[in-house]
Each structure stands twice: as C-alpha cells, then as structure tokens.
Amino acid sequence: MSNFPSVLFLMGPTASGKTDLAIRLATECHCEIISVDSALIYKGMDIGTAKPTAEELQKAPHALVDIIDPLQAYSAGDFRDEAIRLMNDIAARGKTPLLVGGTMLYYKALVDGLSPLPSANPDIRVEIEKQAEQLGWQFLHDQLAEIDPVSAKRIHVNDPQRLSRALEVYRISGKSMTELTQTKSEPLPFNFKQFAIAPVEKSVLHARIERRFKLMLAAGFEQEVVTLRARGDLHLDLPSMRCVGYRQMWEYLDGQMDYEEMIFRGVVATRQLAKRQMTWLRGWKTELTWLESGDERNFEKIVKAAS
Incomplete structure (x- = not known):
C-alpha cells in the first residue's frame, strides 16, 4: 500500500468546518478537492446546501459540485465511477486527491465497492x-x-x-x-489516509448548525427555494428536494407552517443529519484520525500524517 498514491479523506458532520480546512490544504499542499456531498452536486441549490462560495471555488476548485440539475438522479455508483476517474487523473498530475464531505454512503461505496444488485424490474x-x-x-x-x-x-x-x-x-x-x-470489489490502488473533524461537545455542533441555518436565511435561502418552485417541474419526492432545509422551506411556502416553525424544523432536520453522520463515523471500520473543529493544529496534523 505504501507504493500506492496517497488519497486524503476529510470527513465529518455538517457544519463541522471541513470546507475551510480543505481550502487551506488545497492552496498550500498541492491537493485537489473532490466533493463527497450528495447535495452539492445540484445546480441552483447553493445557499441551502452551504455550497462553497464562488470566491472559494475559484481559490480551490471542487470537483463534483454543480454537475447535475435537481431533476436528475445521481447514485452512489455514479459517484464511485467519477471519483475513481478523478483520483487517477489528479494522482497522474503529481497531486494528492482530497475528498471532502459528509455523505458517508459515498465514502463507503468508494472504499468497499458496490454489490452487484440488479436494477429494478x-x-x-x-x-x-x-x-x-x-x-x-x-x-x-x-x-x-x-x-x-x-x-x-x-x-x-x-x-x-x-x-x-x-x-x-x-x-x-x-x-x-x-x-x-457479500460480494466485494477489488481494493483500489490508493493509500487512503482518513480524517474526521467534529466538535468534541455535541452542544457546540448544535449551536454551529443553528447559526449556519440562520445565516442561510439571511443570505436569501427563501428566495432560492421560491425560484426552484417556480420552475414547475420539481417536487418534494425528488432526492434533491429531500435535502435538509429544502423540504422545510418548501412546506413553509406551501402554508403548512409558519416561519418560526420552519426554522425550528430545518435546524432539527440538520441536527438529525449530523447525528446520522456521526453514527457512520463512529462505526467506521478502517483507521480514522479524529480532529477537533476549530483546533489550529488540524492543518499540521494532516500534513504530518500525509507526508
């Protein structure tokens, strides 16, 4: 494995600080970022997904961001195929692939492969x-x-x-x-070095989630969903519209709840997502290095472990 190209994983729950750390790694350590986020793939869904800003993406481009329309489907298998192609391309250029995000099913599909289950009939x-x-x-x-x-x-x-x-x-x-x-794919020819970032205290993560949701609202999240609804071809049964926050805002615009209830439900749904992500991470079967959100030593820890 030591002869294989290195690939970095930066995993963690939503609002844990992955993006800032990833951008620093990309700009200072010859890394190229591959997004591992099932919400960031959608075009026109920027605010509610906490997508990196245009300035951040210019500074540190993220592959697999803004790649499909919210009406389209995208599977873990699609991600795996694209990620493998991108990792090979990045490694061939002498750089280190840095996979960043919180969609744990995508990471699992990449590491463990996908079972050869038949398509629906x-x-x-x-x-x-x-x-x-x-x-x-x-x-x-x-x-x-x-x-x-x-x-x-x-x-x-x-x-x-x-x-x-x-x-x-x-x-x-x-x-x-x-x-x-039980059928497993062949191991990928990469040396995976895996990191997870999260606050030590759950209350800290909860506060970060609530603060970020309110910042999204201030940035125009309601108008973003108004624009999506106005297309006329989107609905709440689509995977894109099941992203946390979007369903709650959509139902608020339908008159199913008032504004304060929408905020409450949006924050609760995001906290539940973070809880599921942490459950995945605690059960992660391969070697994982934990980082604390906000720790100024995180950058050095990753650089040291990756060298």
Missing part, C-alpha cells in the same frame, strides 16, 4: 404487489425467510418497500440479497 414489482394484495405481506415475508433468512430477519413484515426489493432481487438474479451484498 417494473414487471416483477407489479407481480409482487399483486401477490401482496391477494395473499398478504406475511405470505411474502415467509417466502423471503425460505430463500434469504438473513434478510427476512432484518426486514420487518410491515416494511413492504424493502421486502419487495429483497424478493425482486432474488427473482431477477436467482441469488439472495444477502449473497449478492
């Missing part, structure tokens, strides 16, 4: 739904228990979406979801 899904109407979801759950007891134990009978998907995978491929998800 509408005909089979309709067939499963008809069987559920005729025989009940308990019957289908019993069927899953016979072909894939591990998945059946994990998936509740009252979770039709996941239950249907597990049966669909088996009917398409002839293999259980458990069997397919």
Whole structure:
C-alpha cells in the first residue's frame, strides 16, 4: 500500500468546518478537492446546501459540485465511477486527491465497492404487489425467510418497500440479497489516509448548525427555494428536494407552517443529519484520525500524517 498514491479523506458532520480546512490544504499542499456531498452536486441549490462560495471555488476548485440539475438522479455508483476517474487523473498530475464531505454512503461505496444488485424490474414489482394484495405481506415475508433468512430477519413484515426489493432481487438474479451484498470489489490502488473533524461537545455542533441555518436565511435561502418552485417541474419526492432545509422551506411556502416553525424544523432536520453522520463515523471500520473543529493544529496534523 505504501507504493500506492496517497488519497486524503476529510470527513465529518455538517457544519463541522471541513470546507475551510480543505481550502487551506488545497492552496498550500498541492491537493485537489473532490466533493463527497450528495447535495452539492445540484445546480441552483447553493445557499441551502452551504455550497462553497464562488470566491472559494475559484481559490480551490471542487470537483463534483454543480454537475447535475435537481431533476436528475445521481447514485452512489455514479459517484464511485467519477471519483475513481478523478483520483487517477489528479494522482497522474503529481497531486494528492482530497475528498471532502459528509455523505458517508459515498465514502463507503468508494472504499468497499458496490454489490452487484440488479436494477429494478417494473414487471416483477407489479407481480409482487399483486401477490401482496391477494395473499398478504406475511405470505411474502415467509417466502423471503425460505430463500434469504438473513434478510427476512432484518426486514420487518410491515416494511413492504424493502421486502419487495429483497424478493425482486432474488427473482431477477436467482441469488439472495444477502449473497449478492457479500460480494466485494477489488481494493483500489490508493493509500487512503482518513480524517474526521467534529466538535468534541455535541452542544457546540448544535449551536454551529443553528447559526449556519440562520445565516442561510439571511443570505436569501427563501428566495432560492421560491425560484426552484417556480420552475414547475420539481417536487418534494425528488432526492434533491429531500435535502435538509429544502423540504422545510418548501412546506413553509406551501402554508403548512409558519416561519418560526420552519426554522425550528430545518435546524432539527440538520441536527438529525449530523447525528446520522456521526453514527457512520463512529462505526467506521478502517483507521480514522479524529480532529477537533476549530483546533489550529488540524492543518499540521494532516500534513504530518500525509507526508
């Protein structure tokens, strides 16, 4: 592994200070940034995603920012393919790829690879739904228990979406979801050096999240969502509009809550996102170096570990 090119990961929950540290690394250490953020990919969604400013992006360009329209889909597999291509290109130029963001599923897809699960089959899904109407979801759950007891134990009978998907995978491929998800990709030819940044105290992160949300509002977040709604082709079921803050602002504009309730729900949703990100990080299975938000030694720690 020591002969492989180095790749830096700078992970962390939202509002932990990743961007400022990444920009310094990019400008002083011959790094090039690849964004690992499922919200920053969308064009026209700048304020509510806390996207780096135009000045910051000019100073330290971020790959995989502003790459698709909010109407389009983008998967972890799409990210993995693009990130590998970019890492190879950056390393070939003698620079260090610096992957920055908080979408932990993207990091996992990159490191562990993706299972070869088949794409959805509408005909089979309709067939499963008809069987559920005729025989009940308990019957289908019993069927899953016979072909894939591990998945059946994990998936509740009252979770039709996941239950249907597990049966669909088996009917398409002839293999259980458990069997397919155990298939791993070949290790990537990179030496991953992984860092996570977060405040030590949860209350500090919560305060940072609330402060940043209110700064977004002051910067024109409401008008940004007004503009998105005015397109007429976007709706709340799209992954882009499920980004934290956007759903709450959209519902406020629909008259479902008042302004103060929107702020409260937006902050709570962002805190819940941060909690999920921290859960991912605490369970990270490979070596991870923790950094404290705001610590002036973070830059030197990364430079020393990466050298």
